[in-house]
Amino acid sequence: MEKNCKVCVTGSTGYIGSYLVKKLLDKGYTVHATLRDLSTLFLTLSAISLLENESKVRLLKGLPHSEGKLLLFEADIYNPIDFEPAIQGCQFVFHVATPLAHEAGSQYKDSSEASLAGIKSIMMACERAGTVRRLIYTASVVSASPFKDHQSGFNDFMDETSWTPLNDSFAYLFLDHYHKDYVYSKTLAEKYILSYRKNENGEGLEVVTLPCGLVGGDTLQSFTPGSVGVLISQVTHNENAFKSLQFLENLLGKIPLVHVDDVCEAHIFCIENDSISGRYLCASSFISSKDIEDYYALHYPEFNVKQGNVDVVKKDIKWTSTKLCDKGFVYKYDTKMILDDSIKCARRVGDI
Template identity: 50%
Template sequence: MAKGSTVCVTGGAGYIGSWLVRKLLQRGHVVHATLRNLDDKSKVQLLKSLDGADERLHLFKAEIYHPEEFEAAIHGCEFVFHVATPLFPNPGDTQYKDTTEASLAAARSIMSACERSGSVRRVIYTGSAMSASPFSKGNGVAGREEYTMDESSWTPLHLPFAYMEEFERNYVWSKTLTEKELLSYRGDRGVEVVSLACGLVGGDSILGYVPGSMSVVISPLTGQKLSHKQLKLLQEMLGSVPFVHVDDVCEALLFVMEKPSIFGRFLCASCHPLMQQIVEILEREYPGALILKDVEDSRSCKVNYSSKLLELGFKYKYNVDQIVAGSVEFAKRVGNIN
């Protein structure tokens, strides 16, 4: 139904964005991809080198801290994939006090542009499973309790988490409140909104460096302290570490694009290993390597996970072993692991 559509991808040179742009071009779509800086030759060349880019890829300068810039890229599109997210404050910006304010303003501006366009049918947001913590009682869980992590789960932003510092707190607030803001548009002026709250993304990349989420996947092997702390935070917040391959994420994004009509929130993760299981996979696959065995597994509880996306007919291709192995092999390929 959607073959040959014109689509917009915000953050087109990022980890998920670049993989998604490649898939869209492979399937014959016209792609409007946004970048923060069109003078960044490495990012521009990455996208322009993709098959089909000469005929069907158009690049636009647009960034979260100047949200009005997205309107040109959105014009004439049928679908908008909002992938871009601000990870750090813009030191030259005085309009927004933090990344959350900037992200919310961009979401509102993008939705307004979509409503004005007269062409956009659906906005698809790439969210984070970190916005869907099933816990609401703080860090400690007394006894063995059972929780459900589904599309009604929202991370309680007022609760402290042991491994959450300023960067992680800003990210969780930004992703959670932006997703809620976008989902508040319930078919306004005919524009449907879908969000995919994605697990930790890894497995492969077309970038020339290891993306941040992949660094977290392989942190017990690399020993990177910040990434390892973030892996502990995921376990602490979610009761496990939801994993999803980048190809499965993009297939899921295309899956919801191609539905005749769809709206609402969907959790997107193919597996939910405990941190201890990730360590065991790395020990088994890379014998002799120095593996960090310091794991966060303090919650004595069981978490049941949503299968809403599967119930619609979506199928994941990659399991936890493949995601971990693919992430390590990619890191080796780009020289991040010897």
């Protein structure tokens, strides 16, 4: 792989997106990075908006090797045609951006509809560009619940054949509209991407989806990322974050964990491997919230670790996904390293 090729990263100022941009620049790639608002380069009426945008642009432009190798593009998932200029001339596209909360008053009825519209537009832009070889989608393990479709109970394993059933019998697991919208959005978007087929001449995109576990570790951002906040919620006693941890365990049986560095290396592995397509679950650990609680209580006695998981349904489900490792990928971070780095991250930014 020649490192002077161009790649596009959507959602480049997010937790995973910014980390991925840094690693790509470190490896010599030219990166077309999209973010929602470049108005810091112009005049803005909102001082708060200006400061937020300045921080995001400064984060990217301050990365090592960014000079001459990083191009910024304004693009919003709620106006998906925006992504076309960023995709032009790229050989690979990483679609990391995802709507976490629906924007009221938009042209879409919910975040699932917005996410699907974005996916369709980005895939069409990839085809029109004529240069894009492969599209890699940052999916989520919330799309891979081992819950039995139209039945009660769960399968006893979780792998790439697992799909979250989006039906009424599954609705009892959803705590609120936020969790439901996110699960529906990520599941429908991933299924749509994987339904893509090359034409009869074998021409078209190669598509890869990486449903990632709960992502922990350090960050380039100036605050604790949401997923790290969920992972340390038993230390911080953040009730909303802790509910998300419980929700994930009830949805999947246990909690798949992965370090942000491994996530980004897996994304890059998917462009540097000549033969890869389809769905690959991305997580190095599969543990219970009780395991997380016990680890924090043992190794961080200075914290009053939240005790008890009375709202979690106990299920003995095995993680059997090996597809990514079978391709040759190697995880560098185990459970201990993920949890320790998450605590270090929150301490560094002053949240604990």
